[in-house]
Each structure stands twice: as C-alpha cells, then as structure tokens.
Amino acid sequence: xxxxxxVREFExxxxxxxxRNDPHYKYLNQETFTELENFILAFSEKNQADAxxxxxxxxxxxxxxxxxxxxxxxxxxxxxxxxxxxxxLPKVSSSEMEETKKTFxxxxxxxxxxxxxVFNEANLKMDRMNLYEIFINMYIQEVRHLMKKxxxxxxxxxxxxxxxxxxxxxxxxxxxxxxxxxxxxxxxxDEFSVNRSENRLIKATLLKLQKVSxxxxxxxxxxxxxxxxxxxxxxxxxxxxxxxxxxDRSTKDYEVLMRWSKVFLLDQSFTTFSGHTTARxxxxxxxxxxxxxxxxxxxxxxxxxxxxxxxxxxxxxxxNRPTQFAxxxxxxxxxDDQSTIILDTxxxxxxxxxxxNYGISQADMYQMYAYSKKYNxxxxxxxxxxxxEIQDAEISFESYQQNHGVETKVxxxxxxxxxxxxxxxxxxxxxxxxxxxxx
Numbered sequence: 001x002x003x004x005x006x007v008r009e010f011e012x013x014x015x016x017x018x019x020r021n022d023p024h025y026k027y028l029n030q031e032t033f034t035e036l037e038n039f040i041l042a043f044s045e046k047n048q049a050d051a052x053x054x055x056x057x058x059x060x061x062x063x064x065x066x067x068x069x070x071x072x073x074x075x076x077x078x079x080x081x082x083x084x085x086x087x088x089l090p091k092v093s094s095s096e097m098e099e100t101k102k103t104f105x106x107x108x109x110x111x112x113x114x115x116x117x118v119f120n121e122a123n124l125k126m127d128r129m130n131l132y133e134i135f136i137n138m139y140i141q142e143v144r145h146l147m148k149k150x151x152x153x154x155x156x157x158x159x160x161x162x163x164x165x166x167x168x169x170x171x172x173x174x175x176x177x178x179x180x181x182x183x184x185x186x187x188x189x190d191e192f193s194v195n196r197s198e199n200r201l202i203k204a205t206l207l208k209l210q211k212v213s214x215x216x217x218x219x220x221x222x223x224x225x226x227x228x229x230x231x232x233x234x235x236x237x238x239x240x241x242x243x244x245x246x247x248d249r250s251t252k253d254y255e256v257l258m259r260w261s262k263v264f265l266l267d268q269s270f271t272t273f274s275g276h277t278t279a280r281x282x283x284x285x286x287x288x289x290x291x292x293x294x295x296x297x298x299x300x301x302x303x304x305x306x307x308x309x310x311x312x313x314x315x316x317x318x319x320n321r322p323t324q325f326a327x328x329x330x331x332x333x334x335x336d337d338q339s340t341i342i343l344d345t346x347x348x349x350x351x352x353x354x355x356x357n358y359g360i361s362q363a364d365m366y367q368m369y370a371y372s373k374k375y376n377x378x379x380x381x382x383x384x385x386x387x388x389e390i391q392d393a394e395i396s397f398e399s400y401q402q403n404h405g406v407e408t409k410v411x412x413x414x415x416x417x418x419x420x421x422x423x424x425x426x427x428x429x430x431x432x433x434x435x436x437x438x439x
Contacts, residue, residue: 003084004130008100009091009286010349012062013069025068028084035080036069039281073347075104076283077131087130090286091349092417093386103418105134107289110296133215135282139260140209140221143202146253147228151194159188193231197244198254200235205261207234238265290347291330294383294415294424298331298343301424302431306336316374329371333431340377341431344368345384350412352390358412365397365410372408379409379434386414386423 007013007026015033019025028036040057058070071088078086089100090107108114129137159170161177165185173186206229210222235241242262247255263282295311302309313332318325331343344367350359360382368380395412413430416423 004087005085006087006089006097006130007071008089009071009073009075011071013071014065014067016066019065025065028086032080032082032084033067033069035082035084036078036086037067039078039080040069043281073286074283075286075289076281078281078283079132085130085132088283090289090417091385091387093388099418101131101134104289106420107293107417108284110293111284111289112292129215132282133213133218135260135263136209136213136215136218137221139205139257139264140218140225142257142260143206143225144221146202146257147225149253151199151228151232152196152251152254153194157188159186161186195232197235197241198251198258199229199232201238201241201245201261201265202257203229203232204235204238205264208264235265286347287345290385290415290417291345293417293420294345295331297420298424298427301421301428302333305432308334310334318370318374327371327374329375332375339379340375341379341381341434342368342371342375342377343381343383344371345415346382348384349387350384350390350414352393358390358395360412368410369399369408372410378406379411381411381413381427383413383415383427386416390414 005013005026005028012025013028013033013036014025015028015030016025017027020027036057037059040059043056056072056074058072060068060070062068075088075090077088080086089097090104092100092103159173161173162185163183165187167187170186170188177186178184203226206222206226210219210226213219213222242258245251245254245258247258295309299309310332311330312328314326314328316327317323318327329342330345333341333343335341344364346361346364348359348361352358364382368382372378372380391414393412393414397410398406399408401407411430413427415427
C-alpha cells in the first residue's frame with residue numbers, strides 16, 4: 001500500500017473496501033483509518049474552545065458507506081505512528097496537485113509567524129515531494145543562507161582536565177580526579193568556539209532529517225552541509241540548548257532556523273496541537289492563511305493610493321459600557337476622503353443557490369452589520385475564495401434607513417488565490433469605482 005494519501009479539502013476518506021476505487025472517496029485501510037480517527041478526537045478535545053477546530057476533520061456516517069472523514073479548515077501533513085502520511089491540500093481553482101502545492105506554499109509564506117524567508121520553489125520538483133519534504137527543503141535552504149554568512153562563534157565556558165594550566169583551577173574536581181596525577185590540572189576557562197547552542201541544534205536537526213527524509217535530493221543536500229559542522233557537537237539535550245538561545249543583532253540569522261529546529265526536533269506543529277497519537281502533525285488553519293495572503297497582497301496592490309490599510313484593526317467594541325466583545329475586522333481601509341471600507345476574509349466555499357443565501361453564514365452577516373454600525377460606514381466587503389460553482393457573480397446585500405439611503409451594503413468578491421495579483425487588481429478597480437460613483 002502507498003504510504004502517502006493526498007487529499008483536498010472537503011474530500012471524503014473511507015475505509016470501506018467497496019469504495020476503494022470510487023472517484024468520490026479516498027481510501028485508507030481500517031488500521032490507518034482508525035488511527036486517524038483517534039487523532040481527530042484527540043485534536044478536537046485539546047482545542048475544543050476553538051470553533052474552527054470542531055470541523056477540522058469531520059467524522060460522520062453515510063448510508064451504505066459507513067464512517068467517513070472529511071478534511072476541513074486545516075491543511076498540511078499528518079504522519080501516523082506506522083509511518084503513513086496524510087497530506088491535506090487546500091481546495092483551490094487549480095486542478096493540478098503540483099500547482100496547488102505551489103499556491104499553498106506562497107500563501108503560507110505570507111503569514112507573519114511562518115518560519116521561512118529564503119525559500120526558492122523553482123529548484124523543487126513539487127510533484128515528487130510531499131509537504132514534509134518541502135519543509136525539510138525550506139530548512140536546508142535556510143542553512144545554506146546561514147553558511148554564506150558563516151557560523152557564529154561565542155565565548156563558551158569549558159571545563160577540562162589538561163596537562164597544562166589555563167584559566168581557573170577547579171579545586172574540588174582537581175582533588176577528585178588528579179590526586180595521583182600531579183602533572184594534570186582540572187580547570188575552567190572561556191573558549192571562543194562555534195560549538196554554541198544554536199549550531200548544536202542545527203547539526204542535530206540535520207542529522208535527524210537525514211534519517212527521516214525519503215527524498216534523495218534532500219538527503220544529498222544535507223550530506224553536503226554536514227561537513228560545515230564537523231567541529232560542532234550535535235545537541236543531545238534539546239530543551240536545555242533551546243533555553244540558551246538568545247536572538248539579538250548578532251544572532252538574527254538564526255531566528256528562522258531555531259523555529260524550524262523546534263518543529264523538527266520536538267515534533268511540534270504550527271498549530272496548538274500536541275499529542276501522542278502521531279509522529280508529526282504540521283497543520284495550518286486555512287482561515288488564517290487566506291486572511292494573511294489577501295492582506296499582504298492587497299496592501300501591495302493599493303500601495304500607490306493615498307489609502308491607509310490596516311489589519312486586525314483594534315479599538316471598536318460591540319458594547320461600550322463595559323467595553324467588551326472586541327471587533328476585529330480583517331482589513332480596514334481609510335481612504336483619502338476619510339471614508340472607511342471594511343473587508344473581511346472567509347475561507348468558505350459558497351454555492352450559486354440564492355434560496356440558501358449562497359451558503360453565507362447568518363452569523364457572518366450579523367458580524368458585518370456590527371462592523372458597519374460601529375465603524376459608521378455602509379461599505380462592507382466579504383472576500384471568499386473562488387470556486388467552480390460561483391466565480392464572476394455580482395452579489396451584494398443592502399439595508400436602508402428611511403429617508404437616508406443605504407445604511408449598509410455588503411458586497412461579495414471571489415478571490416482567485418492561484419492568480420492573486422490579477423484577482424485583487426479587479427477588486428482594486430471595484431473599490432476605486434465606488435469612490436467615483438460617490439463623487
């Protein structure tokens with residue numbers, strides 16, 4: 001059986017043999033399916049306060065099929081204890097897995113806390129690498145970037161039993177070890193060395209990745225890097241060494257590498273999940289990824305306008321006395337005429353059915369109305385990812401104040417994440433057109 005299952009968001013996984021070759025389902029054997037089910041239950045229990053997590057991987061029962069698992073909200077890689085890997089990719093308009101992976105990685109790198117800055121996708125054969133191998137390659141590229149600047153050295157406290165005197169004699173150890181060796185000195189001294197905590201952790205990470213990687217290209221690159229760390233001892237006490245890591249001006253180049261090393265050495269994830277049901281789980285909430293990707297690119301697209309664009313705006317509350325229930329719209333645009341536009345991103349797949357409100361959550365609309373009232377603006381935009389069913393539709397909702405015209409207008413826009421520049425360029429034209437119509 002193949003050790004990797006690739007699944008897109010909203011696709012369903014079954015362990016029913018009768019549906020093994022059914023195009024509507026992805027198949028896992030019973031053992032791996034059960035292990036995945038246990039992982040979901042542990043994940044949901046750990047994060048039950050987070051509403052998005054509750055639909056993370058949804059377990060349900062379908063008639064004639066039995067139990068099915070549907071991927072939602074979180075994407076990334078789960079590796080089970082038996083070594084089987086489940087790769088969940090976002091549902092985007094591109095049908096090719098390789099292009100989907102490239103789009104997803106571009107989206108990830110827009111997140112402020114995603115640890116990568118020198119990644120070059122051009123050198124990768126995306127179709128041959130799963131996400132974990134791609135993350136390993138990101139780490140390798142970060143190490144190569146560090147090598148160009150050189151490993152940092154530091155004065156380290158060293159204790160050693162020497163045949164010559166150096167530094168300060170450690171009397172207790174001298175008596176214990178050299179009572180019958182008067183020619184030796186047990187001393188402590190400072191040594192300027194590359195054998196510092198950061199370098200030990202990097203070497204330990206490279207050695208571990210060399211063992212777990214299944215990519216010949218990654219293993220080859222790791223072997224090329226290890227000679228640079230020949231005089232560095234690999235870390236054996238990870239937490240102790242991480243506690244000694246201090247990121248300042250002299251160690252700025254280590255910041256990203258230390259975050260990756262924590263992920264790889266401690267089997268951490270970019271989510272809050274940590275448990276015992278998996279060897280590794282690198283998972284990303286698509287709601288946050290989509291929000292960061294749109295925000296970063298929209299700021300760039302609007303940069304030449306005299307508009308102030310802020311993310312996660314603060315200072316407005318649903319109630320003023322007491323000031324509670326903070327409002328945090330994803331994007332707030334203050335135009336040069338001092339008017340305001342609110343934009344909120346929603347990673348949801350809408351439908352073309354107006355009788356079902358296009359699949360828009362009623363709670364989301366209440367939220368938009370609250371933004372409109374508290375920010376004193378009628379201009380609200382909801383940004384959704386484009387999908388095959390609904391792409392170029394012009395959809396908006398308006399409420400009116402008697403004798404005062406439009407009170408709130410919520411307009412929908414569908415973002416094509418695979419072609420983000422052109423897509424948000426179209427949104428830019430729409431926003432400018434609104435200004436022109438008002439004038």
